[in-house]
Amino acid sequence: MKKQKNSAIVVNSSYAGYEGSTIIGQYSITKSTLIALTKQMGKELYREGIRVNGVAPGLIKTKFSGLLWKGG
Numbered sequence: 001m002k003k004q005k006n007s008a009i010v011v012n013s014s015y016a017g018y019e020g021s022t023i024i025g026q027y028s029i030t031k032s033t034l035i036a037l038t039k040q041m042g043k044e045l046y047r048e049g050i051r052v053n054g055v056a057p058g059l060i061k062t063k064f065s066g067l068l069w070k071g072g
Contacts, residue, residue, distance in 0.1 A: 001050050008051040011038040015058040023068065031056070 001007040016024060017031030038054035045052055061069050 001048075005049070006051075007049065008053060009041065009045070011041075011052070011054045013038070013054055013056040015056050017056060 001009075011034055013034040014027070014031040016028045017033075017035045019028070021028045035054060035056065038052055042052040059065060059069055
């Protein structure tokens with residue numbers, strides 16, 4: 001990546017990483033870890049010209065997330 005101009009890393013996390021949850025606690029922990037990793041990589045890689053961005057969307061209504069938005 002150092003050899004290419006305008007290199008970037010995009011990390012996909014979740015809003016759950018900013019807010020704890022009693023329903024999906026382990027998921028929140030892993031997403032908060034990704035947020036911290038993104039911040040750290042950004043600090044370490046900017047000198048090399050590598051941009052690090054994080055995406056943390058909120059709840060998306062799908063069948064998989066039904067327990068969260070249907071109210072149990």
